[in-house]
Amino acid sequence: MNGKKVVIIGGVALGPKAACRLKRLEPDAEVVIVDQDEYVSYGGCGIPYFISGDVNSVQDLMSTSFHMLRTPQFFQDVKDVRVRVRTRATAIDRVKRTVRVLDLASGVEDDLPYDQLVIATGSTPNKPPIPGIDLPGVTSVTNLHSAMAVKDMLSTGKVERAVIVGAGAIGCEMAEALGDLWGIETHLVEIEDQVLPGILAPSLAAIVRNHLEEKGVQVRLGRRVAEIRRDKEDGGLEVELKPEEIIRTELVITAAGVRPNTELARSARLATGPSGAIIVNEMLQTSDPRIFAGGDCIEIAHLITGKPVFFPQGSLANRQGRVIGTNLAGGAAKFKGTVGSFSMKVFDLGVASTGITPQAALKNGFDPESVLVVQADRAHFYPTQDLMYFHMTVDRKTRRILGAQAVGANGDAVAGRINSIAAILPFKPTVEDISNLEIAYSPPFASALDVVNATGNTAENILDGLNRPMEPGEFERCFLIEESADCLCLDVRSPANAAPFVERYGSRWLNIPQETLNKRMDEVPRDKRLLLVCNSGVRSYEAMRQLERAGIKNTMNVQGGVAALKKSGAFPKAPKSEGGDSRD
């Protein structure tokens, strides 16, 4: 064999993928993967499910779909790829084309020559600058070692309470893992004022937060961890929050994001970008065309904002790995960027998102409108239907879709809808394109006018000034919390559904069913700002049109209606039982 020499630094996700693709295209290539860890090629995104017990053993995360362990021996025998574990790359010499590596067991160093090099060094969890962050019992869960340590600790039965620092995706997944199977009293602390900040619009984040609380997770928003101390009495930990609270616990898990591992690339003077990660072109070459990079250590183009982003995710790493493998073999495959898609399960809720949030849209100079639609995820008459809460961010000026997010009980249905939007996002669709997006119809799997299309229609109505929306959070603030005297809620549902609310909120909650509104128009007060409510926002929109015709224009339509308000826990002391049926 006199194939070219390819060295790959990093043995998780991207590295092995690039190596195997290259070997299938160019069997003579001599490929070596080095990794400082003893474990390679595992599914890191499965760690929360390993800790929860959904996945039995770490071996499951390290196996192929046909149950073969991806060990160095496996790579040697099956793929003809050499894997050197516990071997750290310490320097790249771009002139000599060598990588200096250190065998961590023996301490021996040697130089690996390369014709082409791949940097797949991944990322490292951020360590928040908190006094006590290095105490025993404080850990992240981003690799198999820490995951096994946490699971071992849980297995002793000595962990009664846990504090998770950061309510991003990993934080929420860990809250489920600890609470669901292990029954641990779990506190989820987040410095921002919502869970999943940067990922979900506030209206959907409120639903996820409420669901976490319903499942027993203690959610603390807008709080930072000031200090972690060893408890002198029982040897446990004390977590001090600001504003003031002290939580006694046995386990603190930090989930404050990750940062790209770029030390090696920087010291080899490869270009890095504003996000701090390595810059690559569409063929995933670094500033040195012999050196490729991919996965959690690079920045890529965000196809909505057009700006480079650091967006670490296992699926992107896998796809980038194949692109690099192809290009190592002389191909010209391209990775064009991301629309920022994301999915997760939080207890019984599926959550998915693509594009950017309204907050991110504002920061990027767009003029965002939030559209929230609540509708059955299949034909409303089909027995397994459940409500989906669908949010879309659109740019008022261009009518362009900037992002879409959804939550619902049927996670596959949620993710499927978001994936359909994600597919067209690179083509810069407008609201009209979403109104007409083709969703394969049959009663078990979609509505005749699907929630996706309904969201497009609602967005169109809002942009055209036919529907003046109010977000559930805004309703909660002005009607429920501040009890603004100039606001009146006009509930257009049936009397049976409205009665408990009329009873509770008195003259501030007026009930005129939508089908009787035209005849009872003179009962509608004209000196108040009317907040129109039905169960989902559909009939209240119709009511808005009826009122408009009668000259009553000081109205707002509460998006998602009572369904969204309830789902986000906005009525904390509302009567438990209501007349009629919950979908009205």
Place this chain on the structure above:
Amino acid sequence: MNGKKVVIIGGVALGPKAACRLKRLEPDAEVVIVDQDEYVSYGGCGIPYFISGDVNSVQDLMSTSFHMLRTPQFFQDVKDVRVRVRTRATAIDRVKRTVRVLDLASGVEDDLPYDQLVIATGSTPNKPPIPGIDLPGVTSVTNLHSAMAVKDMLSTGKVERAVIVGAGAIGCEMAEALGDLWGIETHLVEIEDQVLPGILAPSLAAIVRNHLEEKGVQVRLGRRVAEIRRDKEDGGLEVELKPEEIIRTELVITAAGVRPNTELARSARLATGPSGAIIVNEMLQTSDPRIFAGGDCIEIAHLITGKPVFFPQGSLANRQGRVIGTNLAGGAAKFKGTVGSFSMKVFDLGVASTGITPQAALKNGFDPESVLVVQADRAHFYPTQDLMYFHMTVDRKTRRILGAQAVGANGDAVAGRINSIAAILPFKPTVEDISNLEIAYSPPFASALDVVNATGNTAENILDGLNRPMEPGEFERCFLIEESADCLCLDVRSPANAAPFVERYGSRWLNIPQETLNKRMDEVPRDKRLLLVCNSGVRSYEAMRQLERAGIKNTMNVQGGVAALKKSGAFPKAPKSEGGDSRD
């Protein structure tokens, strides 16, 4: 009120949608819907679920999502739309701008003046030219009357056997409805050689056929019904098939497609197209710009072939209804056509499709390649994972995607993947676009390299000549049925999985596990055509690359592997229990 006058002929799906949209935009419009039936605005696609009992009553199909019956009174009170039921439109006078209508109860005729007219006359079930088709006990199930009649008949308990004529979507749904809840011995007769002809590729149709049979449905392919006779002895029915078979039954349901109702449009000299349906432009205007048409009576552009098609479907009718409503109000909304998406449930299988089949691709002048991938529908280590069978049709010359179809146990996951492909189909994607389609990743909802991306990659490998595919049906024909002497099956799974097959097929079934292949290359016969098999087609592809390197090129990769063969019932007498695990 001096609004313009709008007459809508047809009160199901499109008609009411157009009327309500118009009224929201232009409240002064005077809108009347006429329909010859007594029932309007029901969900016709729900009929199989009403018959099965999944949906309790016809009222459920006629209600809004907030449980309000869509009666004429409802439309009058809530929508300010007049609905005249049991009223038949008999002629359109385009000069006077009137519609002649006949009140079916009183026999009185009158003329309705219009400024704008909407034709939403829908479709009528095809009646196959079979002697005896009009006998009592022979019916279609395309409207509420026939559906109620069938359900009443089933409720008597006197139906022990049923024959369904036509294995299209309605035929398959009815087979489930009759078999699942009612326990009726059901015979499904189809003149073509597969179920769901024109909808599914043969490899997936075989899986659906096998599933129907597993559920007890007697599927008869390539048979036509020659005659239906009254049985002289017991008063039941005798159905005579060709080739020869006679089935005694109490109920015959015809499901042989529908044809557009265009008599009214034709006699008004509105243009109709090659499909026989009414021609409309993108604004859904007929050849008379004052007259709009939509739903099951028009033809629309197929966005893959560019040709007009008759593609009746409730969801398209609803979307077209909104477009017409907007345009009646002076808007300029467009309906650009369809990519032909479709979904259905067949017992425990979800089925979805978009674009065109390989057969249709051939007919339309493409050079189609069939790509079949079998992969878990979520992370392979996630407990609820199940295999998805994913088929894609690509054009060899242009690498363009022509269609995609899938079946699997998790119907929402199946439909979601197909919807993501459907979303980009209008943009004429190539296989590379599918390799990089962004599927929101987390272990509960997707694979790190999702089945969609894997299908793109496999297509790329096939088009690039790296992977020479053989369809499961072709393997079944040449290896299992014809037992071609020049073919040898090389099974690269583990010995435990391969053993029962080696035992059964002897020297024709050779087992060399893929991880040992490089070392055992001299055991591979070089004088035979090798059919490479693993469980899914992935390791057999790797084996093909290994063999190629060793100079062995007379190989074919059996797509979908043993999983696809088993799922389509290709091994009828195979040993029940195999060693190892079924996913290997």
